[in-house]
Amino acid sequence: MEQQAAVIDTETFCCSICLDLLKDPVTATCGHSYCCDCIKIHWNEEDRRGIHSCPQCRETFIPRPVLAKNTILAALVEQLRTTRLQAAPVDLCYAGPEDVACDSCSGRKLKAIKSCLVCLASYCKKHLQPHYDSAAFKKHKLVEPSKNLQENICSRHDEVMKIFCRTDQKCICSLCLMDEHRGHNTVSTAAERAVRQRNLKVKREKIQQGIQDREKDVKLLQQELEAIKHSADKTVEDSEKIFTQLIHLIQKRSSDVKQQIR
Incomplete structure (x- = not known):
């Protein structure tokens, strides 16, 4: 309950345009x-119409209102920002520009912890729970949060691409397999991913071994240079x-x- 109250308080002091905590808050005449x-x-974009409106209640203003800083609200927001930085619970992490946001959150969105390839949506901890609790979601494929879920959908058949065609080196859906990829060398995307991960691991080990060998060669060369210098x-x-x-x-002979x- 305390966590829910914290969320409500935070959203109360969020700007409905950028969805972040208010910065230099100003209050329109509508409140x-x-x-x-x-x-x-927002109002600069409305300047050419000569009528300015509130993004929330749509009340119009003529002429454009002169904005003044709401000092009381600014103090409250600063206090809230400080409190949130000092004691923000781990499961209430809001999504930033580089994060994947939860598709089910309303208002300000939390960070997604998983993406579902069947639902084609990303979920925070709270909204992901039904995938673990409900039998209807048991067969759904959960992956790390991704902003590019639509890339897993076949553009021709609007189906999830779960098959990898090794002949054409591309992901396909089951309908593609029955059509232009019939008879091709195909495996599941999971199997192909596992193979590529193994190959990548082998390549990484070879590169690391090569670096170690080079380091040994450099060390031997340095030792040889030191010996030559000595x-x-x-x-x-x-x-x-x-x-x-x-x-x-x-000198002695000369002497x-x-x-x-003499």
Whole structure:
């Protein structure tokens, strides 16, 4: 009950245009409130008609009303936003632009946790429950949330495509199989998915092994470079010692020769 009350309170303070919590809320003379930017955009589109209306009750205004910020409502919304960020239950996650929204939610929609390939709809935790409880939904195929459910429907026969044609490398429906794909090499989409996942796993392992082998080669090359560098440094050091000894020897010989001449 507390969760349901939280949902009602949240929706009360949502803009009916963007369906999000009010931002810089303003209130029209009819009493309905909107985000300042949302209602401005709405009325900008109505400017050419010269008559502006409330998106909810359709009351018209002539001339265009001057909007003023509703400071009390703004304070309440900010408090609600802070409270929701601090203690929002996991199962009350609202769908954002990148999320798949629940098709059964009214008003502001929650995130979908599954999509049904039979119903061609996505559901949040609450609206998905009948698929688990009712025998009528037991054979429905549930998948991860998808925005592209219509891609699973055959454009010719309006049937769910549950078959993969390996001959033509495409998904087809049962009616396609009886028509232009008769005699082709076909399997279920689930079987093809499993095969491709296995192949992808093998390819990924080969790539990872290749990366590991390259890393070993690079490490060996670095070790060889270090050995060559060490050898070169040792050679230079030995050469300097030999040249130093040679110079000392030449100087000694020169000194001996001078003494002999004297």
